Amino acid sequence: MKNFKTIISVVIVAVLVAVALDGMFIVNEKQQAVITQFGRPVGDAIQEPGLKFKIPFIQKVHLFDSRYLEWDGDPNQVPTKDKKFIFVDTFARWQITDPLQFFKRMGTERSAQSRLDDILDGETRDQVANHDLEEVVRSSNRQPMSAGAIVEIVEDTLSRITVGRDSIQKIIQIRGNEKAAELGVKVHDFRIKRINYVEDVRQQVYERMRSERNRIADKFISEGQGEASRINGQKEKELQQIRSEAFRKAEEIKGDADAKAAAIYNRAYNKSSQSRELYRFTKTMDAYEKTVDQNTSLILSTNSDFYQYIQDITK
Amino acid sequence: MAESEYYDINIPPQIKKLGNYMSTIIIGVVILILGYLTIFQVNPEEVGVITRFGSFNRVVEPGLNFKVPIMEKVEIVPVQRQLKEEFGFRTTQAGVQTRYSQQDFSKESLMLTGDLNLANVEWVVQYRIMDPYKYLYEVRNPRNSLRDITESSMREVVGDHTVNEVLTVGRTEVASKAHEMIQRLANEYSTGINVEQVVLQDVNPPGPVKDAFNKVNEAQQQKETLINEAKSAYNKVIPRARGQAQETIQKAEGYAIERVNNSQGEVARFNELYDEYIEAPAVTKQRIYLETMVNFIPKLGNKIITDQEGNGVLPLLQMQMKKQSLPSSASSSSPSQN
Numbered sequence: 001m002k003n004f005k006t007i008i009s010v011v012i013v014a015v016l017v018a019v020a021l022d023g024m025f026i027v028n029e030k031q032q033a034v035i036t037q038f039g040r041p042v043g044d045a046i047q048e049p050g051l052k053f054k055i056p057f058i059q060k061v062h063l064f065d066s067r068y069l070e071w072d073g074d075p076n077q078v079p080t081k082d083k084k085f086i087f088v089d090t091f092a093r094w095q096i097t098d099p100l101q102f103f104k105r106m107g108t109e110r111s112a113q114s115r116l117d118d119i120l121d122g123e124t125r126d127q128v129a130n131h132d133l134e135e136v137v138r139s140s141n142r143q144p145m146s147a148g149a150i151v152e153i154v155e156d157t158l159s160r161i162t163v164g165r166d167s168i169q170k171i172i173q174i175r176g177n178e179k180a181a182e183l184g185v186k187v188h189d190f191r192i193k194r195i196n197y198v199e200d201v202r203q204q205v206y207e208r209m210r211s212e213r214n215r216i217a218d219k220f221i222s223e224g225q226g227e228a229s230r231i232n233g234q235k236e237k238e239l240q241q242i243r244s245e246a247f248r249k250a251e252e253i254k255g256d257a258d259a260k261a262a263a264i265y266n267r268a269y270n271k272s273s274q275s276r277e278l279y280r281f282t283k284t285m286d287a288y289e290k291t292v293d294q295n296t297s298l299i300l301s302t303n304s305d306f307y308q309y310i311q312d313i314t315k
Numbered sequence: 316m317a318e319s320e321y322y323d324i325n326i327p328p329q330i331k332k333l334g335n336y337m338s339t340i341i342i343g344v345v346i347l348i349l350g351y352l353t354i355f356q357v358n359p360e361e362v363g364v365i366t367r368f369g370s371f372n373r374v375v376e377p378g379l380n381f382k383v384p385i386m387e388k389v390e391i392v393p394v395q396r397q398l399k400e401e402f403g404f405r406t407t408q409a410g411v412q413t414r415y416s417q418q419d420f421s422k423e424s425l426m427l428t429g430d431l432n433l434a435n436v437e438w439v440v441q442y443r444i445m446d447p448y449k450y451l452y453e454v455r456n457p458r459n460s461l462r463d464i465t466e467s468s469m470r471e472v473v474g475d476h477t478v479n480e481v482l483t484v485g486r487t488e489v490a491s492k493a494h495e496m497i498q499r500l501a502n503e504y505s506t507g508i509n510v511e512q513v514v515l516q517d518v519n520p521p522g523p524v525k526d527a528f529n530k531v532n533e534a535q536q537q538k539e540t541l542i543n544e545a546k547s548a549y550n551k552v553i554p555r556a557r558g559q560a561q562e563t564i565q566k567a568e569g570y571a572i573e574r575v576n577n578s579q580g581e582v583a584r585f586n587e588l589y590d591e592y593i594e595a596p597a598v599t600k601q602r603i604y605l606e607t608m609v610n611f612i613p614k615l616g617n618k619i620i621t622d623q624e625g626n627g628v629l630p631l632l633q634m635q636m637k638k639q640s641l642p643s644s645a646s647s648s649s650p651s652q653n
Contacts, residue, residue, distance in 0.1 A: 028369030029452035051368035068454040068504055070463075091463045093454075093504055137427050137474040144429075144477045145484050158429045158477060165471055189503065191467040195427055195474075202433070206523045209432050209478075213527035217534035224538030228545035235549040239556050246560030250567030257571030261578035268582040271589075278592050279585065281600060285607040289614075297617035306608050307620055 022056035032066040032096065034103045035059050045099040062103055068093045068188060069109070071116050077198060078125050080133040085201055088136075089194040090124055092116070092176070094187045101184030112185060119179045120190065123172045131163060137195060139165040165192065352384035360395035364447050371448060392447040397511065400462055402469070403437030404516065425521060426470045432478035433524075437516040438490070440465050440497065442508050449507030457506040461497075464504065465513075468496040482518055482528075490515045 027033045033046040037059050046052055047066065054061065073090035080086060094116065096102045106112040128136055138161045173190035180187060197205055269279040292298075302310050333340075356379055357363045363375040367387045375389075382389055403424030405416040424435045442461065444450045454460050472492045476485050494513040501508045520528045592599045612618060 026369040029366060029371050030455075031369070049366070049368075049370035051370075065455060067452065068460070070456060070459060072463075091467070093460065133431060134429075137431065138429050139471055139475050142475060144480055145488070158475075165474065189500070191463070192470075193463060193467050194422070194470060196422075196425060197427075197433070205431070205433055206521065209520070209524045210527040213524065213531050217527075217530045220531065220534035220538045221541075224534075224541035227538075228541040231542070231545035231549055235545075235552055238553055242553070242556045242560045246563040250563045253564070253567040253571045254574075257574040260571075261574045264575070264578040264582050268585050268589075274593065274596065275589055278589055278596075282585070282588070282603065285603055288607055289611050292611065292614050294614070294616040296615050297619070298612075298615050299619045299621060301621050305604075306612075310620070 019056045023053055025052050025054065025061050026050070027052055027063070030065060030067055031063045032099045034062045034064070034099050036062060036103075041100055041103060047099070064096050064099050064102060065109065066096065068095055071113060071120065071187075073121055073124065073193075074117065075194070076121060076125060078128045080128055080136065081130055082132040084133045085198040086128070086133065086136075087194070087196045087198060088124055088128055088192060089196075090120065090172075090191065091193050092120060092173070092187050092190040094180075094185050096184060097186045098184035101182070103184075105183045106185075112183065115183060116176075116180065116185075116187075120172065120176050120187070123175045124192075127168050127172050131168060134159060135161050135163045136165055136168060136192065168192075349384055353381050355380055355382065355389055357391065358393075361391050361393045362447055363389045363391050364451055365389050371452070374447060390451055392444055392450060394444050394447055396443070398442055398444070400440045400442070400458070400465065401437075402439070402462075402466065403435070421521075423466065426473050428473055428478040428481055429475050430477045433521045434473065434478055434481045435517070435519045435521050436469065436473060436481065436489075437518070438469060438493075439512075439514045439516060440510060441512040441514070442501075442510045444507055445509040446507030449505045451507075453505035453507070457504075457508060460504055460506055461501060461508055464500040465493075465497050468500060469493045472496065478520075482520065486515055486518060 025033070027046050027049050029049045031049070033052070034041050035043055035046070035054050037055075042059065052061075071092040071094055073088075073092070075087045075089040078086060078088055094112075096112075102112070106115065138158065141160055142158070144158055169190055169192060173187055176187045176190060196202070269275055300307055302308060355363065357375060357377045359377045361377060363380060365372045365375060365382055365387050367383070369388075372387065380389075403420050405418070405420065406413055407416045408414045420437075421435065424437050425433055426436055428434050440461070450457050469489075472489050473481055476489060479485075481489060490513050494510060497513065498510045501510060519525065588599075
C-alpha cells in the first residue's frame with residue numbers, strides 16, 4: 001500500500017514537471033515565435049528573445065528565424081533589350097518581418113524561398129529584358145581614365161547610360177516587396193551577383209577583343225617602322241648635307257688660294273715687258289728640262305745656237 | 316533475486332569497498348559536470364557571447380570565464396583573427412611555396428567590363444568580425460553574405476571601368492571603390508564585419524584572348540627595337556661623315572697654304588733674278604740658257620749632231636733604232652720558233 005502511494009506521487013510529480021516544461025519555452029536571439037491553439041494563431045508574435053510561457057499541450061510554438069536570410073537566384077538565361085543573351089545570377093537578403101502573417105501564408109521557410117524564386121526571378125527577367133546590356137552592367141556615367149599608349153589607339157570610352165545597374169536592382173527590390181508584402185516578409189536588398197555571356201556570345205566577344213588588340217599591335221609596329229624610316233631619311237639627308245658642304249667649302253678654299261697665287265704671280269711677272277720676257281724665258285728653260293728623258297732623241301744641227309761653235313768658232 | 320545473488324558472489328571486496336564511497340563518487344562526478352558546464356576558456360583572439368534563456372546577456376573577454384549552467388549558453392567568436400575570402404582561386408595549402416587549387420574558378424573571376432569586354436579578376440578580401448552580436452544574431456550565414464556582397468560589388472565596380480583600366484591604370488581605383496562598397500553593404504546587412512583590405516591579385520585578359528594581348532606587348536617592344544636600330548644606324552654613319560668632312564676641308568686648307576706659299580716662293584726667286592736681269596739682260600739670258608743646256612743634254616738618250624750640209628741623217632737614225640730593238644725582239648720571238 002505504501003509502495004502504491006509512492007508510485008502515485010512519483011507519477012503526479014512527473015506529470016507536473018512535464019506540464020511545467022511544456023508550458024515554458026526559449027526564444028533565442030536568432031528566433032521569433034508564433035503561438036497557435038489548435039492550429040490557429042493566438043496573441044501577438046513573440047519577437048523578443050528570452051524565456052516564455054504558454055498553456056501546456058493546448059498551445060503550440062512555431063519558431064521562425066529572425067535574422068536576414070539568404071536568397072540565391074537561379075542563373076537565368078535572359079535576352080537583354082538589345083538582344084544579347086546573358087546569364088544573370090542574383091541574390092537577395094530577406095527577413096520575416098511579420099511572423100503571424102508569415103505563418104498564415106507560408107508556414108515554412110522553404111515555401112517562402114519558392115515564392116521568392118517566382119517573384120524575384122520573374123522581376124529580374126522582366127527588367128533585364130527591358131534594358132540594354134550596358135544599363136545592367138554599368139552603374140554610372142564616369143569618365144574613363146585616359147592614360148597609356150593603348151588608349152590613344154582604341155577610344156577608351158564608356159557609352160552613356162540612362163538607368164544603370166543600381167536603379168534596376170532597386171526597381172526589382174521594390175516590385176518584389178510589393179508582391180511579397182502580404183507574405184509577411186521584406187526583401188532588404190536585391191543584387192545582381194554575376195552577369196556572363198552565354199557561350200556563343202562569349203566567343204564573339206573574344207573575337208572582337210582579339211581583333212581590337214591586333215589593331216593596336218599593328219599600329220605599334222607601323223609606328224615603329226614609320227619612325228625608323230624617318231630616322232633613316234634624316235640620316236641620308238644629313239649625310240648628303242655634310243658631304244656636300246665639305247666639298248663646297250674645300251673648293252672655295254682651293255679657289256681662293258688659286259686666286260691669291262695668281263695675283264701674286266701676276267704682280268711679279270707682269271711688272272714690265274722685260275719681266276714678261278724673263279718669265280717666258282725662264283719658264284721655257286724649265287720646260288726643256290722637264291719634258292725630256294732617256295727615250296728622247298734629239299737631232300741637233302751645228303746651226304743651232306748651242307753647237308754652232310763646233311762648226312765655226314768665228315761666228 | 317537470482318541476479319542479486321549473482322552479484323553477491325562475484326563482486327570483489329575492493330569494489331564492494333568502493334560501494335561504500337558511492338555517494339562521494341556521485342557528488343564528485345556531479346561537481347565535475349557542473350564545472351565543465353560552468354567554466355570555459357576564451358582564447359586571446361576570441362570573445363565569448365553569452366545568452367541567458369536565449370536572450371543576449373554579455374560579452375566576455377579572453378581568459379577563464381564562468382556561466383550559469385543550463386540557463387546560459389556561450390558562443391565563441393574570433394574577433395581578433397584576420398579572416399580571408401578568396402575569389403577566382405583557392406589556396407589549398409599555404410606555406411613557403413603556397414599551393415593553389417587547380418580547379419577552374421572562372422565563374423567567379425570572369426566578368427564584364429564597362430565596354431562590354433571580359434576580364435579575369437582574382438582578388439582577396441581580408442576582414443575581421445567587429446560586432447559579434449550582429450555577426451551572430453542579425454544575419455544568417457554572414458560569411459556567405461560577405462561573399463555575395465563582395466562578388467556583386469566587384470562586378471559592379473569593374474562594370475563601370477573599361478577593360479584597359481581594369482587591366483592597367485585602374486587597378487587601385489577598382490580595389491578601393493570595391494572596398495568602400497563592400498563595407499557599405501556589410502554595414503547595411505548588419506553582418507558586424509569590418510573589411511580591412513580588398514587586394515586585387517591577378518587581373519588578366521581571359522584565356523582565349525591572352526595571346527592577342529601579349530601580341531600588343533610584343534608589338535610595343537618591336538616598335539622600340541625598330542626605332543633603336545634606326546638610331547644606331549644613324550649614329551654609325553653621321554659622326555664618321557662629320558669627321559670625313561673635316562678631313563676634306565683640312566686638306567683643302569693645306570692645299571691653299573701650299574699654293575700661296577709656293578707662289579710667294581717662286582715670285583721671290585723670280586724677283587731676285589729679275590733685279591739681276593735688269594742689270595745685264597743678254598748675259599743673264601745667255602748664262603741661264605747654257606746652264607739649262609748643260610743639265611738638259613745629258614738627260615737625253617740619243618743625241619745626234621748633224622752638220623748643216625749632212626742630209627742623210629734619217630737612214631742613219633733608222634739603223635740605230637733597229638739595232639737597239641733587235642735583242643729584245645729576238646728573245647721574245649725565240650719561244651715561238653721552238
